[in-house]
Amino acid sequence: MKSILILHGPNLNLLGQREPEVYGVVTLDEINQRLVTFAAEHGVELRTVQSNHEGELIDALHDADDWADGVIFNPGGYTHTSVALRDAVAAIKVPVVEVHLSNIHAREEFRRQSLIASVCAGTIAGFGWRSYVLGLEWYIGKLGDW
Amino acid sequence: MKSILILHGPNLNLLGQREPEVYGVVTLDEINQRLVTFAAEHGVELRTVQSNHEGELIDALHDADDWADGVIFNPGGYTHTSVALRDAVAAIKVPVVEVHLSNIHAREEFRRQSLIASVCAGTIAGFGWRSYVLGLEWYIGKLGDW
Amino acid sequence: MKSILILHGPNLNLLGQREPEVYGVVTLDEINQRLVTFAAEHGVELRTVQSNHEGELIDALHDADDWADGVIFNPGGYTHTSVALRDAVAAIKVPVVEVHLSNIHAREEFRRQSLIASVCAGTIAGFGWRSYVLGLEWYIGKLGDW
Amino acid sequence: MKSILILHGPNLNLLGQREPEVYGVVTLDEINQRLVTFAAEHGVELRTVQSNHEGELIDALHDADDWADGVIFNPGGYTHTSVALRDAVAAIKVPVVEVHLSNIHAREEFRRQSLIASVCAGTIAGFGWRSYVLGLEWYIGKLGDW
Amino acid sequence: MKSILILHGPNLNLLGQREPEVYGVVTLDEINQRLVTFAAEHGVELRTVQSNHEGELIDALHDADDWADGVIFNPGGYTHTSVALRDAVAAIKVPVVEVHLSNIHAREEFRRQSLIASVCAGTIAGFGWRSYVLGLEWYIGKLGDW
Amino acid sequence: MKSILILHGPNLNLLGQREPEVYGVVTLDEINQRLVTFAAEHGVELRTVQSNHEGELIDALHDADDWADGVIFNPGGYTHTSVALRDAVAAIKVPVVEVHLSNIHAREEFRRQSLIASVCAGTIAGFGWRSYVLGLEWYIGKLGDW
């Protein structure tokens, strides 16, 4: 059975609780629930981690290299500023897909550049919680024989 | 039955014929074939258009507003330079998903900015021809009740 | 009798049909109608051309040099990116007035620079379809003896 | 009867007296004369003000809000440097049209950006003293029923 | 008895009269009234000056050096462009506190830099007319023995 | 009774212990003491937190949203680099006042921009430990009826 890490970056624990006009009303727990169910239907086991701490996210990426077949990573506000997270993604062998809930290109200037994108397998942005689903579909499609 | 336009920008007609180490060995016809089959299985009709002409791509977007339920658009080299294509995407009511075969953030400096991304529903980059499939999956998921 | 070319750039064919809150409800045909009537009252014959193709706009400018006494040109999204259109305007002898429906200075950063302005006789921006009328009035005033 | 303020910025008092190869031989008095006559023919009363003082131009804009139906403003060298004038234009309710004698886009780098344009109704540049006339025509056209 | 100059820059004379959604409904006179009363209760005498003229603001700063124990200065639109005002603040010995009604960091790009801040005792921005009060409280606290 | 969080960012634990010529001789404990006393006199309860960890500061802001009526936040070196902290401030409903001991505009180039300022209620900088007091005074004044 394949295993995938869903890694949520800073402030994503607030999903569905605050600023619903921006982030929607679905909570992080509900999103994780849906993803776990969807993955299970395709024979994939998920582990989900959320942290507001840059260092914990680095640790989680290092750790995933030992057990996961793939990582789906939403780096949140660290997307644009963290060379250390970039180095962590580059250093591990397991592929990482970068996802964003919103279209980062349609927001403030300082959000348009992703330091992390160029070391990821690919990037998916703008589809809300379905961005995670599309990341899962890619892993499933790649492993299947379609 | 739903209808979607797959719109391929400049130089994509060469896919699979030249520079296979960069673009793979699958031709554009083969990709279109796979997408049509995949879409049909989900009750979606596809039309596929390729053009090297900026004006023809604008015309195709305008035209799609009259018959399509969604557009999946790979703007190729125009991604980074065409305000006119951006205006065309913004002017039509049908949603547009921007896709790229390669990870544009990992290439030359002048490829990192997309003028078109901020007026699209979302962006998918780096998954080769599967980028188109993920775009389709989003449309299907959104229309379905998953 | 004097002759003037009204040249409309990309996406202007959509005027009045889509995004009325931005572009108003008057269609391009209606604008052309009004301009032709107004011009005729002042003894000026108009030809109107619209194209989404950069190359066709260049061709139209070249062609106008053979028959027109003036050009009123709304380059749309090509305003900010086309050195080739700039060169076409610079290469012909007939004067060109640049017009814009909206105030380009009050929009996105990438719309604030016009590559074309510095080779035009003058620029008029922000008055909606009346920007074209003001361009006509300048040609008429210049020919008259006010 | 409608009233419009013609507001001339710094150094425009020298018009027609110096550098005729750049600014022509018509003096500011002659321009004002022509504009007053033209306006009167269309039932519009003009007041004309010229000042080299940024503060006096701000005062004149504030003052115009109490009596004028429109302002035609040539901010001269303050165009590119004065946030205070921009704020004054933004703060008053009467519409302001920005005019320039010359094509500011064809001059030095530091003249290409207008801080004031984005809070004006529109911009007219490059038609010499006729730039003012076109501004007047817009006010007249807007008030009439053409 | 201590004396403080409240110095209001360009366009602040319009406070409460125009654009109430931005600047509130309190007029400059009312703000001055409140500040005078508040100061008097703490044994401080205020003089208030408003000018739209850069030169008059410089003169007022020079002049304050002869009689005031402190200056609270809202430089308005000159904040971002006036090296001359900066030099005036640097040249006088009396301390100057820079205040702004709105949060200048949340507005347009060109408003984010203050040329004047680095020669002031401190900066207070974003608290509406209470920005002035906080400036007064600092002077009072510094003179007192809290 | 109202409650306010005083949140101190990285390196502020060293206050009064090192570099007294820059940061003064008052320790963080003494500052907290004074603020608690001052607040109590005005019927406000304070909690004070200091951390060198970006993630802990984010956690503290999230947490404050559940119990505090206001936050006074000195983000220290994270002011200029942390999009994640900015997102945390923007995501919570309780207002946040940004304070700095020193005048950040008079220091190195890379300290002049605050990523956090534009999502705060206001900014106070340059008054040493009194910057915190002024923040408190604003909360007290806003809640009172002065």
Added chain:
Amino acid sequence: MKSILILHGPNLNLLGQREPEVYGVVTLDEINQRLVTFAAEHGVELRTVQSNHEGELIDALHDADDWADGVIFNPGGYTHTSVALRDAVAAIKVPVVEVHLSNIHAREEFRRQSLIASVCAGTIAGFGWRSYVLGLEWYIGKLGDW
């Protein structure tokens, strides 16, 4: 017998007809004539294409890959703005030499960067129509045994 494509970009059809002080009095037909004769003397067959349309230039490059031994390309105004043309040059296997009539480094700022140069075999600029001849001489020299 070897075959070479001479590809002329936008506005070059006007050569010799307009702005002779900039572009000389030789027409494009005359240049093509001379090049064909010169090439024939060295056993090389030429085809010449001119287009103002970016898309047609891309098509011509794609097409040349099937029959030509080399391309000499003057991209005109597209030199500085077209990522799509760059991609076309990079995608084909036949070598491309970039030529310019004038010294692009001695003209406006926006003409100094060539997006296309770095994917060409070499660049020749500033020798008028002889720039094309030098390109031909390189192909001939490379094929010969000098």
Added chain:
Amino acid sequence: MKSILILHGPNLNLLGQREPEVYGVVTLDEINQRLVTFAAEHGVELRTVQSNHEGELIDALHDADDWADGVIFNPGGYTHTSVALRDAVAAIKVPVVEVHLSNIHAREEFRRQSLIASVCAGTIAGFGWRSYVLGLEWYIGKLGDW
């Protein structure tokens, strides 16, 4: 007899009174005295003007065109920001020499560019009040036969 205007910009009225470590202990009056005496010895009549008002400096330059044979201008803080003063210098026929007391290249970044220098006859900076003397010597030398 020749006549020269010595024009002092903003804050120069404070010379010798404040910040003596930067500006020396000589007052503006004493400098003017010395210059008048020196000029008289060489048969040149001086008029000296100081103003903190940008508009008054523009007026003084316009005025000098009617009576002066030369201007020596220290634009102070307006050096770096005033396009209007630059235009005034460019518009008058009398030559203008730009002088600065201090070496502007050795000060803050924003002081290193002079908008005015490029329209002056020459620039002299860094010699304290002797900068004015050198300006006078140039005028005297130019008029004499050395």
Added chain:
Amino acid sequence: MKSILILHGPNLNLLGQREPEVYGVVTLDEINQRLVTFAAEHGVELRTVQSNHEGELIDALHDADDWADGVIFNPGGYTHTSVALRDAVAAIKVPVVEVHLSNIHAREEFRRQSLIASVCAGTIAGFGWRSYVLGLEWYIGKLGDW
């Protein structure tokens, strides 16, 4: 006996385990071993700390100020982004030597600037694990009498 802190930043725990073509095959433990042995031979006691957490690195630097005679610090990916770490280095009295395994100037653009370098005693980059040794040699040489 002298004491020195060897402080390893983010991702350095992976040394020798992953990407050996970039980072070599020596693990962090082996490097620490060698450094401890080398230091002991010169009468210096080492403590070694590695953390992926910015906050923990700040804490370690604060802490070292109480017991260490010197710090050798490899800030990894935080080198280029952390003002907070810079402030920590500046705030402590013990000297800090910045070391890097690779030549940061020969890598990506965003790695070329070190925010931390200017507050360190010196910088050593490009010598692999020997960079740490050279740092030790400097401390030993400085303490000795060579």
Added chain:
Amino acid sequence: MKSILILHGPNLNLLGQREPEVYGVVTLDEINQRLVTFAAEHGVELRTVQSNHEGELIDALHDADDWADGVIFNPGGYTHTSVALRDAVAAIKVPVVEVHLSNIHAREEFRRQSLIASVCAGTIAGFGWRSYVLGLEWYIGKLGDW
């Protein structure tokens, strides 16, 4: 008989001796040999100079103005940094053709701008030692009657 100077800049003396994978195996002597032979066949006398010293290159250019009919100059690493060499080229009357072995546009960022190009007759880059030959062909063609 015509005379041409072949001027080789810094490090070109190493050609063919080191880094053959970049610069080829032909030495500078061999290149000079070929060029001398080729030129002689066309009735042109060559002198060849190589220097690593900026000043000697300037001297050689000055000197060539007295005897040469043309200069072919490869400025090497000085291309991008030497205003003094640019001034030397501009100051002499003999035409100068700039040549480069490699395509400077395809190399590092700092090599893309040539300070010297805009004062040369033309530029040839990317054809290895044949770049010099093409420069010679231009001189021969220009002098002949083709």
Added chain:
Amino acid sequence: MKSILILHGPNLNLLGQREPEVYGVVTLDEINQRLVTFAAEHGVELRTVQSNHEGELIDALHDADDWADGVIFNPGGYTHTSVALRDAVAAIKVPVVEVHLSNIHAREEFRRQSLIASVCAGTIAGFGWRSYVLGLEWYIGKLGDW
């Protein structure tokens, strides 16, 4: 008797011989002659040096520190690019006055910044060969008692 070095940088040996419309018809020898005569009349001995070699100019500055009371230096094209010359000027104790024949602010962009100005006593630019005279007058005035 006082001694001063007149140091001429690259290409100044061509003065009066070439490009007279830019540099005038006076040769460097004639200028030196005039300066020697003028200096002698004021009891000052001159030595004059010209070199196109950056290293020789550095040597000359080092050397002057042993015998000269002042240096008047025209760094020519090295003004804008030579950190080494700047360091040489900063390293010697004898004062250096920077002079330029032309107004460097009115020329190309890359000529507007002087790396050397900020370590000189002062700068004089735009007065042709009289720039040197003014430099001499400053030394004479400073040594005299005027």
Added chain:
Amino acid sequence: MKSILILHGPNLNLLGQREPEVYGVVTLDEINQRLVTFAAEHGVELRTVQSNHEGELIDALHDADDWADGVIFNPGGYTHTSVALRDAVAAIKVPVVEVHLSNIHAREEFRRQSLIASVCAGTIAGFGWRSYVLGLEWYIGKLGDW
């Protein structure tokens, strides 16, 4: 026996003679003496060269490739401006270590970038004359078997 070149760039001949507060009181001769002694103790022969001439430094690097096992190079002011020196370092096969006496990152803006660093084996900066010693230690360590 191994041989190493110590190469000192411009102005380093002044070490210990001038500006002792910046550069210390040790002369270049004394430093060379110490280095020769130290090297001899480790069986390494040194040659030391100093030059203010960019060309001579290039020559010395070329020359070293024939006899030296390593180079320790302090490029002084040429560090930041010389592409030619960079090319010389890149062209030779012997490894080069870049050293600086002072911490170049803590000095002026224009000193922060090293054009030479990215082609060196490593960089050592900020340790005064001990920077050279550390460079030597690296060569010794690398050759030894530690």
